[in-house]
Amino acid sequence: MNLIAQTVADGLVLGGIYALAAVGFSLIFGVLHVINLSHGIIVLMGAYLALIFSETLHIDPLLTMPLVMASLFAVGYVYQRFLIQYAVDSSAFGSILLTFGVALMMHNIMIWVFSPDMKNITPTYAFTSVKLGPIVLDAVRVSCLVASLVLLSCLAALLKFSPLGRVIRATAQQTLAARLCGVNVRHVYALTFGVSAAFAGAAGIVIGIILPFSPADEATWTLNAFVVVVLGGVGSPAGALIGGLLLGVVSTLTAQYIGPSFPNVTMFLLLVLLLLVRPQGLLGNAFAPSR
Amino acid sequence: MTQRPALFVAIILAAAVVLAALPLVLPPFYVRVGQLMIYSAGLAVAWTILGGFAGYASFGNAAFIGVGAFAAGLVEERFAGLPTPLLLPLGLVVGGLACAILSAAVAYPILRLRGTFFAIAMLGVCHVCAELNNNLDVLQGSLGLNFPSITPAGWDPATFFYELYLVAGVIVFLIAWQIQRSRFGAGLLSIREDEDTARMLGVPTERYKRIAFVVSAVLTGLLGVIYAHSLGYITTDSVYRDDTNLNLIVYSLLGGLGTLFGPVIGAFMLVFITQVVLARLLDFHLFATGLLLVVLVLAAPGGVLGFVKSWRLKRRHAAKVPAE
Numbered sequence: 001m002n003l004i005a006q007t008v009a010d011g012l013v014l015g016g017i018y019a020l021a022a023v024g025f026s027l028i029f030g031v032l033h034v035i036n037l038s039h040g041i042i043v044l045m046g047a048y049l050a051l052i053f054s055e056t057l058h059i060d061p062l063l064t065m066p067l068v069m070a071s072l073f074a075v076g077y078v079y080q081r082f083l084i085q086y087a088v089d090s091s092a093f094g095s096i097l098l099t100f101g102v103a104l105m106m107h108n109i110m111i112w113v114f115s116p117d118m119k120n121i122t123p124t125y126a127f128t129s130v131k132l133g134p135i136v137l138d139a140v141r142v143s144c145l146v147a148s149l150v151l152l153s154c155l156a157a158l159l160k161f162s163p164l165g166r167v168i169r170a171t172a173q174q175t176l177a178a179r180l181c182g183v184n185v186r187h188v189y190a191l192t193f194g195v196s197a198a199f200a201g202a203a204g205i206v207i208g209i210i211l212p213f214s215p216a217d218e219a220t221w222t223l224n225a226f227v228v229v230v231l232g233g234v235g236s237p238a239g240a241l242i243g244g245l246l247l248g249v250v251s252t253l254t255a256q257y258i259g260p261s262f263p264n265v266t267m268f269l270l271l272v273l274l275l276l277v278r279p280q281g282l283l284g285n286a287f288a289p290s291r
Numbered sequence: 292m293t294q295r296p297a298l299f300v301a302i303i304l305a306a307a308v309v310l311a312a313l314p315l316v317l318p319p320f321y322v323r324v325g326q327l328m329i330y331s332a333g334l335a336v337a338w339t340i341l342g343g344f345a346g347y348a349s350f351g352n353a354a355f356i357g358v359g360a361f362a363a364g365l366v367e368e369r370f371a372g373l374p375t376p377l378l379l380p381l382g383l384v385v386g387g388l389a390c391a392i393l394s395a396a397v398a399y400p401i402l403r404l405r406g407t408f409f410a411i412a413m414l415g416v417c418h419v420c421a422e423l424n425n426n427l428d429v430l431q432g433s434l435g436l437n438f439p440s441i442t443p444a445g446w447d448p449a450t451f452f453y454e455l456y457l458v459a460g461v462i463v464f465l466i467a468w469q470i471q472r473s474r475f476g477a478g479l480l481s482i483r484e485d486e487d488t489a490r491m492l493g494v495p496t497e498r499y500k501r502i503a504f505v506v507s508a509v510l511t512g513l514l515g516v517i518y519a520h521s522l523g524y525i526t527t528d529s530v531y532r533d534d535t536n537l538n539l540i541v542y543s544l545l546g547g548l549g550t551l552f553g554p555v556i557g558a559f560m561l562v563f564i565t566q567v568v569l570a571r572l573l574d575f576h577l578f579a580t581g582l583l584l585v586v587l588v589l590a591a592p593g594g595v596l597g598f599v600k601s602w603r604l605k606r607r608h609a610a611k612v613p614a615e
Contacts (some may be wrong), residue, residue, distance in 0.1 A: 035407055093540070094547070097587070100584060101580075102581060104577045105578050105579050105581035108575070151596055262422065262426065268414075268415035272400070272416070273403070275412050
């Protein structure tokens with residue numbers, strides 16, 4: 001019983017992080033209808049930036065979050081405005097291929113700059129843990145989970161209540177109508193991309209604290225984001241959270257009870273099954289239909 | 292191309308003969324590059340039967356390479372006593388059959404998905420197959436599987452496999468061509484353009500999609516069997532490769548999506564660029580491939596053939612204007 005509870009708890013912690021890593025992907029998919037295959041790169045950029053900032057400024061890695069998010073917001077804005085925008089309207093495959101090309105280039109650049117070796121960020125409280133009854137959780141993981149939940153709530157609030165959020169939702173629902181109402185769609189696309197990149201970067205910090213990372217991980221994070229989004233539903237933070245938690249729990253349970261090498265099998269079986277039963281994701285589609 | 296099929300076949304066969312003669316003059320390195328080019332082109336054409344003609348872009352065709360290769364390898368291991376010339380045909384039959392069964396079983400659920408969702412579900416299929424293959428001991432995925440040498444005496448292995456790929460590639464190409472010019476091909480095209488309308492107008496879309504899927508899978512599997520033989524020793528990682536999954540899409544996009552020659556041109560170009568032009572710049576490899584993709588999307592979204600076509604249209608238009 002304890003083992004099950006511990007496994008589920010670990011899965012939920014992992015899932016919270018998956019959710020945070022996927023929410024930006026989900027937003028771009030929902031608003032721009034672009035599958036951003038360079039998403040994993042942005043996540044890793046967050047991790048590397050946090051590593052650099054925390055080492056040069058001697059502060060806790062989680063405190064670098066505002067800096068990292070601000071710089072990646074700028075990167076995302078520029079990336080969308082001056083590169084992806086040209087492929088958004090051309091064809092469905094154009095943007096996929098473009099972002100994949102950028103991912104390859106950035107992967108290579110990261111290898112040059114940071115070396116292909118594994119890195120990790122170690123905060124001062126790395127080896128303390130918290131006990132909740134019979135369940136033991138690392139302080140690191142708990143703080144990361146809290147950070148993810150806070151950030152996801154912030155994003156949900158931003159989308160729901162702020163003027164920017166309203167414009168983003170309007171663009172996602174009907175681009176043409178939004179344009180007729182005076183929305184500068186390109187600007188909104190770029191802002192959405194910036195927000196998404198900022199959150200991916202925040203996820204990168206959290207991931208960097210919990211797991212070792214290297215440039216080769218980018219594909220894993222892109223793929224995870226995709227699975228989370230398909231499980232949960234496109235375009236909403238709540239969907240990403242549900243999908244992420246589900247994925248986290250399923251993968252830890254599989255690793256514990258079926259075998260450490262099977263999480264991907266169950267993950268993809270679950271994915272294919274869900275695509276068949278409920279192609280719009282568990283929470284349905286927050287924005288316009290995307291297929 | 293459609294009006295004079297005999298001429299078309301003659302041209303293709305003539306081109307094949309020229310290609311077949313190349314190993315006589317090329318240095319060994321280029322024979323290997325040629326192998327890879329023809330193998331990739333064959334895979335790309337097999338992919339295009341579903342992905343290009345019907346618009347169902349699979350992102351997991353490496354599943355069939357792997358399943359075909361491992362099915363063939365396991366059976367050949369059991370019948371190792373057979374005379375050498377019989378081994379490859381046996382492997383091809385078994386590999387093709389395994390792919391046919393797998394694809395027919397997967398087709399029904401998977402083909403209900405469209406667009407990106409189909410692509411990613413296929414990636415899922417590929418990963419599931421790969422992990423099962425790796426983790427079930429009977430299938431020897433992590434241990435690896437040895438293939439008997441099938442090169443006849445007196446042949447150089449590289450040349451032998453080059454010719455083998457060439458024969459297989461030409462067969463795949465002619466099958467795809469026949470499909471494209473048949474009623475079935477027209478049906479697939481209508482599915483790509485507008486599936487719901489096609490269905491309403493009486494095109495048996497479900498059946499067509501399934502047949503195209505199985506044909507594409509079997510041809511991919513057959514090429515996979517040959518590939519496994521040319522490697523001599525395979526593990527899960529050497530056949531279920533994600534870069535293959537991706538490259539198959541890139542070849543078509545590079546050459547021209549939905550055309551017959553597009554994937555061939557794309558495969559030849561990309562293999563040449565990565566293997567020959569960038570061979571010495573290993574550090575630079577990913578960057579250059581990425582840059583190529585970015586430039587391609589921005590400058591020639593329709594691929595090479597699309598670029599040529601739009602250039603021709605522009606010229607024809609320019610020629611007309613003064614006359615008006």
